[in-house]
Amino acid sequence: MNPFDIIIDNKKYEFIDSILLNNKYYVAFMDDEVTYIKEYKINKRSIELFDIDDELAKTIWEMIK
Amino acid sequence: MIYKFYYNNGPYCIVDSEEYKNARALYRLKKLDNNDYEKIVAGKNQLKLISKENVVIINNMDQYMKTKDLQRCLEDNYPIIKNELKKTHKTNKPLKNTKINAKKVIVGSLTLSMLLGSYKLKDLNITNTNDNKLKIDSTIEQENDSTIEEIKENVINDIKKENSSLSITFDNLSDSEKALYVQQTYGDLIEKYSTKWGIDSRLITAILTQESGGKDENLMQIEYNAWKNQLIEVKNFNDDSTVKIVLTEDPELYDSDVITINRTELKNPKTNISVGTILLRFNLKCFNYNIPISLTSYNCGTGTMNNILDETCRNTGYIKEELINDPTNLEFLNYRYIMTDGDQNYFENVVRYIPNYDEELQIWDENNELHALKVSFEGKTK
Numbered sequence: 214m215n216p217f218d219i220i221i222d223n224k225k226y227e228f229i230d231s232i233l234l235n236n237k238y239y240v241a242f243m244d245d246e247v248t249y250i251k252e253y254k255i256n257k258r259s260i261e262l263f264d265i266d267d268e269l270a271k272t273i274w275e276m277i278k
Numbered sequence: 279m280i281y282k283f284y285y286n287n288g289p290y291c292i293v294d295s296e297e298y299k300n301a302r303a304l305y306r307l308k309k310l311d312n313n314d315y316e317k318i319v320a321g322k323n324q325l326k327l328i329s330k331e332n333v334v335i336i337n338n339m340d341q342y343m344k345t346k347d348l349q350r351c352l353e354d355n356y357p358i359i360k361n362e363l364k365k366t367h368k369t370n371k372p373l374k375n376t377k378i379n380a381k382k383v384i385v386g387s388l389t390l391s392m393l394l395g396s397y398k399l400k401d402l403n404i405t406n407t408n409d410n411k412l413k414i415d416s417t418i419e420q421e422n423d424s425t426i427e428e429i430k431e432n433v434i435n436d437i438k439k440e441n442s443s444l445s446i447t448f449d450n451l452s453d454s455e456k457a458l459y460v461q462q463t464y465g466d467l468i469e470k471y472s473t474k475w476g477i478d479s480r481l482i483t484a485i486l487t488q489e490s491g492g493k494d495e496n497l498m499q500i501e502y503n504a505w506k507n508q509l510i511e512v513k514n515f516n517d518d519s520t521v522k523i524v525l526t527e528d529p530e531l532y533d534s535d536v537i538t539i540n541r542t543e544l545k546n547p548k549t550n551i552s553v554g555t556i557l558l559r560f561n562l563k564c565f566n567y568n569i570p571i572s573l574t575s576y577n578c579g580t581g582t583m584n585n586i587l588d589e590t591c592r593n594t595g596y597i598k599e600e601l602i603n604d605p606t607n608l609e610f611l612n613y614r615y616i617m618t619d620g621d622q623n624y625f626e627n628v629v630r631y632i633p634n635y636d637e638e639l640q641i642w643d644e645n646n647e648l649h650a651l652k653v654s655f656e657g658k659t660k
Contacts (some may be wrong), residue, residue: 221383222381254462
């Protein structure tokens with residue numbers, strides 16, 4: 214595991230970037246095939262990921278890439 | 279501004295966002311170029327890429343003064359790296375935002391740093407301070423006596439432990455960041471109990487932020503002794519029922535339909551937020567749902583609040599009912615000097631944490647009648 218990895222259910226993804234937009238936090242990460250954009254929340258014990266709609270994901274990706 | 283984050287015995291890293299960006303660019307460069315770069319130094323007009331073998335200097339850096347442009351700078355100046363970066367980022371590929379149903383997410387230490395650091399990345403200016411600042415690539419080794427790999431391993435091992443707990447501490451946090459931290463940590467509980475007891479959740483978030491910032495086990499700073507053995511009736515807006523609660527160490531003194539809460543139970547965040555919301559509601563009921571007066575009363579108590587209103591009436595000629603029935607009349611704020619205990623600027627201190635101040639704060643009374651109030655940033659009602 215490198216310092217930029219995200220492991221979700223034992224599968225490894227590479228972290229790309231995170232962004233704050235309208236008081237919500239989003240993270241971009243990727244595996245070999247797909248770039249994922251998710252909303253995230255940091256709790257006391259874990260980081261939770263939430264699905265967002267595709268249009269918002271595209272907007273965020275434009276800002277991040 | 280510096281972010282510290284702690285895992286169990288931390289701190290493992292004390293860094294600012296610029297360092298994260300820098301470390302990330304460095305990491306990518308190492309991975310792509312096969313050249314063992316040790317350090318990237320962004321100077322005023324130039325960028326130095328330092329490896330064991332040589333130092334690559336890129337001049338004319340005027341347009342890349344900000345470190346956040348570091349990666350773009352590398353792309354522009356290194357066609358090969360740019361291609362590699364493009365491959366790595368897969369910018370050519372269409373974005374597929376597929377579903378992930380995650381049971382467990384583990385992040386690397388620097389990713390975690392980025393996630394935490396992004397609290398200030400985009401919206402706030404980053405200022406570097408020299409004290410307490412540890413540089414990711416080299417200084418940590420000297421000061422913490424451990425390498426990044428060890429730090430990373432420690433963080434990951436801690437996350438894997440079931441009993442691990444992550445707490446984040448912030449220095450010099452802005453008001454909106456504090457409120458956001460509370461919102462992210464306790465948002466669900468606040469939403470639940472503010473709906474249950476008929477109060478705008480933004481008001482509870484703002485009070486909690488002002489009272490404890492989410493950093494104390496007594497989140498809403500409830501004065502147990504002041505409320506001890508005082509029976510409170512409150513309406514449950516979920517099912518229109520009336521609930522009786524009392525803070526007490528002697529539950530046997532009360533009927534079975536009374537919910538008794540002792541000092542220890544108040545340490546439970548759920549109970550604390552719920553009871554705090556009920557106590558605010560009690561104050562609202564006392565002062566005809568006048569939000570500014572009730573907020574002040576939440577801090578100083580109904581007795582002192584009545585004294586403040588009496589003092590206001592003595593000096594201004596208003597009748598007490600006038601003040602209570604008109605939430606836009608904030609004359610009483612000028613007469614809080616008679617308070618002997620509590621925060622004389624409590625109202626302003628709470629209101630500064632209320633976002634979307636153009637929207638009305640909404641409170642429902644027992645008859646489901648809405649009491650709404652617009653509050654501006656300065657703590658002035660509109």
